[in-house]
Amino acid sequence: MPVPVPRRLSAVTCLVMLVASALASMLAPSGYAQARDDEVDLLLVLAADISRSVDERKFRLQREGYATALVDPRVVQAMTGGPHGSIALCFIEWASDGDEVVVIDWTAVGSEAAAKGVAERIRDAPRAFMGRTAIGAAIDFALTHLDRSPFRASRRIIDVSGDGTNNSGRPVTMARDAAIAQNVTINGLVILSDVPLATNPTHTHPPGGLTAYYENNVIGGPDAFVLEAQSFASFGQSLVSKLMKEIAAAPASDRGYRRPAGLTRAATRDITE
Numbered sequence: 001m002p003v004p005v006p007r008r009l010s011a012v013t014c015l016v017m018l019v020a021s022a023l024a025s026m027l028a029p030s031g032y033a034q035a036r037d038d039e040v041d042l043l044l045v046l047a048a049d050i051s052r053s054v055d056e057r058k059f060r061l062q063r064e065g066y067a068t069a070l071v072d073p074r075v076v077q078a079m080t081g082g083p084h085g086s087i088a089l090c091f092i093e094w095a096s097d098g099d100e101v102v103v104i105d106w107t108a109v110g111s112e113a114a115a116k117g118v119a120e121r122i123r124d125a126p127r128a129f130m131g132r133t134a135i136g137a138a139i140d141f142a143l144t145h146l147d148r149s150p151f152r153a154s155r156r157i158i159d160v161s162g163d164g165t166n167n168s169g170r171p172v173t174m175a176r177d178a179a180i181a182q183n184v185t186i187n188g189l190v191i192l193s194d195v196p197l198a199t200n201p202t203h204t205h206p207p208g209g210l211t212a213y214y215e216n217n218v219i220g221g222p223d224a225f226v227l228e229a230q231s232f233a234s235f236g237q238s239l240v241s242k243l244m245k246e247i248a249a250a251p252a253s254d255r256g257y258r259r260p261a262g263l264t265r266a267a268t269r270d271i272t273e
Contacts, residue, residue, distance in 0.1 A: 040084050043153045045142040045157070047094060049164070050129070051162075066236075071112070071119050080109075088106050090107075093128060096129075097168045099129045101128040106148075106150055133165065133167050136175035137175070139158060140170075142158040142160075143158070159242070161188070161189040163193060164210070186219050225245065227241060
């Protein structure tokens, strides 16, 4: 028996079928059920001070602290434990007003391997400059890059680490307020020093202490807090605690979030705007 040969579909029939298929996709009940590739649980800018008070030894300790903290199992768990299974981060370094550089541009971190990749790039990148301490300019720079991120999240945080007060650029409080107005949280990690800076003692040891300075001038926004590192040598461990705290602070509306084991509120000073 001869095999029947299917008839060729006319151009009009093909067009009708394509239109019908497109309409079916648009009207499907799933709507937006499928996750977008650009959705993450958090947009995080890590903003590290590399001003003149951060000599080469301190610089290497700080870089190693960031790299080590990002691959700590507790931090990896926090980064991958949210509803979307990943966060996106951008690592910048800053000094004087106009001295800001993107060391690691926006990268999604949703696995241990991705975290290790970012850590290695942080270790290997050269130092760009030294200068004064423009915290306000650093916040402005970070805010600009938050707006340019290819990823989307309901939470946006700028994580500022530094060892001194603002002494360059516009007032840090103006930059802080501009970020808060855009629903961005600024957290702080102050790096304390035993001996005041010889050329400007109040830069590293302002009246009331550097932590109080950050509380009053730098941090702000929903659930903002500042944490102390007693020295550059202990910076990495302090950063682990800080990253666990800010990454795990998921909105109450998020479901299925696994809070990292061992996360406590100890060793932090919290300010809620």
